[in-house]
Amino acid sequence: MARTAGSHSDITGPRVRAAALRLFARHGFAAVSMRQIAQEVGVQAGALYNYTPDKQTLLFELMRDHMVELLAAMRGVGAGDALARLEGFVRFHIAFHHARPDAVFIAYMELRNLEPANFAEIEGLRRRYETVLEQILRDGAAAGVFGVTDSKLSSWAVIAMLTGVNTWFRDGGRLSLEDVQDQYWGMVRRMVVVPAAGTV
Amino acid sequence: MARTAGSHSDITGPRVRAAALRLFARHGFAAVSMRQIAQEVGVQAGALYNYTPDKQTLLFELMRDHMVELLAAMRGVGAGDALARLEGFVRFHIAFHHARPDAVFIAYMELRNLEPANFAEIEGLRRRYETVLEQILRDGAAAGVFGVTDSKLSSWAVIAMLTGVNTWFRDGGRLSLEDVQDQYWGMVRRMVVVPAAGTV
């Protein structure tokens, strides 16, 4: 024990997780072998077990870290009225997910490869995220600003729509990420905001 | 050759595909073995090769059949102005996808397990589907009914939102499928229809 700064394992651990993230996202958890991950890191397969007890835990920790990061980052979306918070949520969701395509992909596609206990934990974290949006929609509805009648259904609809950006958006294309954020915010706003009389 | 009505293979072929569909959706293509599929059918693994040349083709044909069915069924969504066709599309998409959760799941999750040529074919079919919605949005925009400025982006947003229903909707829950269709149609309508003056 008593690791010193700069020891090998301080750098190898992250490299293992990064390789696993890349490969799991590219080929799927079940299709990637520990030997492939080891080769990407430049090590023999047995050495991986210094950094994870098994393959399942490696997957689980990638997903859990991603969700925890998501929840932590979202805390900065902040205050204001429901409309402002909704705009913040939309722009944040798009930017955060765009910055982590591999982790997002895994978090959505590999749920079925989690053992029940691990699945439950990830689902709990996801529900916490969804609840934030749900609360924004409820607040806006209570204030008479949003015409949302079913905040749960609406939050699922919004999140699915926003997450879909990751399937088609690529840097350097016709639209910048800001363009996309603007357009999606416009769609979400029209979707939930009940027009005040006289604004048309 | 010269198969007679009622021969064994007339019934075993579909049973193989049904078992593969179920298992691929449940556990993922890479995690399911030919022996598991065979067991579900009640046959030895070798017998499967009377019905498919290999595992990859089995997956591909499941996805292709699903997409072809989708495109065929969508042709019945029909005519009318852009608003009516958009409503038809929304209700159709939700109903069709709800009736085939396993095929939908596979069609979205197993793209990465397709060989390049097979991937290209499935992608082409998917693009044809998306183009239908895109055209509806363009028509509505041209008619001044929709406020859509980017029909491609909007069609992706709508499809992602609608497909998301499959991840949470369950029969026998709080909402009926008709409830869900109504709510989603309301959201899509508000999202794209530019309100006529005086309707507020």
Next chain:
DNA sequence: GTTGGTTTTGAACGGGCGTTCAGATAAATC
């Protein structure tokens, strides 16, 4: 430069993989 802990290797374990195929079985045809 020896010590003592940390990390890696390389081989092995038992098992499952997709696929093939000769031979057995079943079903349809005459």
Next chain:
DNA sequence: GATTTATCTGAACGCCCGTTCAAAACCAAC
């Protein structure tokens, strides 16, 4: 009921899997 297809079995092929572990290599501390 003999013959001809169609279908299935059961074993085998070569290969890869996740994981373990003794022995080797490495490396900071004294």
